[in-house]
Amino acid sequence: MILTQEQEMIRDSLRAFAQERLAPFAAEWDKNHTFPAQALKELGELGALGMCVPEEWGGAGMDYMSLVLALEEIAAGDGATSTIVSVQNSLPCGITNKYGTDAQKEEWLKPLARGEKLGCFCLTEPHTGSDASAITTRADRDGDDFIINGVKHYITTGKHADMAIVFAVTDKAAGKKGISCFLVPTATPGYTVARIEQKMGQHASDTAQIVFDNCRVPATALLGKEGEGYKIALSNLEAGRIGIASQAVGMARAAFEAAVRYAKERVTFGVPIIEHQAVNFRLADMATQLDAARLMVWRAATLKDAGKPCLKEASMAKMFASEMAEKVCSDAIQIHGGCGYTDESCVERIYRDVRVCQIYEGANDIQRLVIGRAIAAE
Numbered sequence: 055m056i057l058t059q060e061q062e063m064i065r066d067s068l069r070a071f072a073q074e075r076l077a078p079f080a081a082e083w084d085k086n087h088t089f090p091a092q093a094l095k096e097l098g099e100l101g102a103l104g105m106c107v108p109e110e111w112g113g114a115g116m117d118y119m120s121l122v123l124a125l126e127e128i129a130a131g132d133g134a135t136s137t138i139v140s141v142q143n144s145l146p147c148g149i150t151n152k153y154g155t156d157a158q159k160e161e162w163l164k165p166l167a168r169g170e171k172l173g174c175f176c177l178t179e180p181h182t183g184s185d186a187s188a189i190t191t192r193a194d195r196d197g198d199d200f201i202i203n204g205v206k207h208y209i210t211t212g213k214h215a216d217m218a219i220v221f222a223v224t225d226k227a228a229g230k231k232g233i234s235c236f237l238v239p240t241a242t243p244g245y246t247v248a249r250i251e252q253k254m255g256q257h258a259s260d261t262a263q264i265v266f267d268n269c270r271v272p273a274t275a276l277l278g279k280e281g282e283g284y285k286i287a288l289s290n291l292e293a294g295r296i297g298i299a300s301q302a303v304g305m306a307r308a309a310f311e312a313a314v315r316y317a318k319e320r321v322t323f324g325v326p327i328i329e330h331q332a333v334n335f336r337l338a339d340m341a342t343q344l345d346a347a348r349l350m351v352w353r354a355a356t357l358k359d360a361g362k363p364c365l366k367e368a369s370m371a372k373m374f375a376s377e378m379a380e381k382v383c384s385d386a387i388q389i390h391g392g393c394g395y396t397d398e399s400c401v402e403r404i405y406r407d408v409r410v411c412q413i414y415e416g417a418n419d420i421q422r423l424v425i426g427r428a429i430a431a432e
């Protein structure tokens with residue numbers, strides 16, 4: 055696959071930014087659980103927080119391929135930052151751009167796309183993750199308003215976000231077609247950050263539990279039509295999953311590159327360990343798996359840019375890339391030996407950071423279900 059000159063430029067400029075402004079700080083952010091606010095501001099100025107939003111709405115007006123190229127580079131610098139950027143682009147920006155009214159776009163999409171404001175995506179609930187249509191958060195009509203009550207769980211940027219895309223049941227009897235989507239400013243009374251999760255990795259990105267307690271929003275806060283929420287969630291998660299796949303490739307690439315550097319420096323039995331066939335063959339397998347995953351990401355992004363269906367290809371890319379990434383990071387630890395298991399090297403952090411790519415925005419068992427269904431329908 056050949057990139058355009060513009061796509062190459064985007065990749066190169068994000069690579070330079072990530073290596074200068076993210077990678078040197080990633081270990082410290084991880085240790086201190088520091089939210090990368092300044093880096094996000096700078097990424098916003100580069101246009102990386104609203105990459106596919108049209109220029110008239112404050113975005114960079116680029117294609118999806120450019121977004122996945124940017125996400126790989128950002129993830130190679132810091133996995134946690136890439137998650138915040140991926141969610142912001144695919145979900146708050148993606149959904150507000152597609153379904154927002156001009157007024158909603160003026161108020162929210164412009165600052166989101168410029169990185170002046172952050173958004174989050176509230177679908178998952180404590181008892182409803184994979185089975186997304188079983189959510190119980192309610193939005194009850196009260197005159198010209200809706201009143202939202204319920205609990206959302208594992209919400210990326212839930213604490214730092216200025217707005218939330220919230221899915222809630224407006225008509226219980228209608229099942230999947232009774233779910234609606236709302237744009238909720240997080241300053242609205244009744245939006246409460248109830249808990250911050252203590253995670254295995256990605257410490258620089260907050261993952262919050264949000265309680266909606268009589269959170270009143272006007273009916274004009276609806277995104278799309280009443281009852282369209284489930285479809286909005288699933289169709290945008292399809293795009294989000296390509297982004298997650300690209301993040302997995304970026305994190306795995308960073309671990310692979312660290313392993314190559316170490317293998318050239320570390321001497322055993324009188325030679326750099328890269329000259330030992332066991333290490334050299336391991337690196338060969340890692341490089342091949344990485345390339346395969348990247349090609350799957352690029353294929354899904356190309357289909358999306360062409361407006362072609364890519365549900366199966368997006369799920370395949372997410373599943374393959376995230377599982378590849380765990381293996382490549384584990385191999386990178388193995389090549390580093392003892393120091394790979396300590397914070398002396400970056401690979402133990404990347405291994406922790408990348409693990410969640412098999413879980414969030416649709417666990418890989420759900421990706422298998424989506425792929426299997428598509429095969430059965432062909």
Ligand SMILES: CC(C)(COP(=O)(O)OP(=O)(O)OC[C@H]1O[C@@H](n2cnc3c(N)ncnc32)[C@H](O)[C@@H]1OP(=O)(O)O)[C@@H](O)C(=O)NCCC(=O)NCCSC(=O)CCS(=O)O
Nearest residue numbers: 175177178184186208209210285288289292365415416420
């Ligand atoms: C497990 C599921 C795959 C099950 O899906 P369903 O069988 O319940 O869905 P369908 O009946 O097939 O579809 C419903 C409706 O939506 C339309 N649809 C579905 N996919 C698409 C698409 N890609 N593009 C366009 N439209 C689509 C479909 O045609 C139907 O419409 P009609 O009825 O025909 O009009 C599913 O529940 C699933 O994917 N589960 C996983 C959920 C998930 O990923 N959760 C994680 C969310 S991330 C989160 O909340 C944390 C926040 S974070 O910060 O990221």
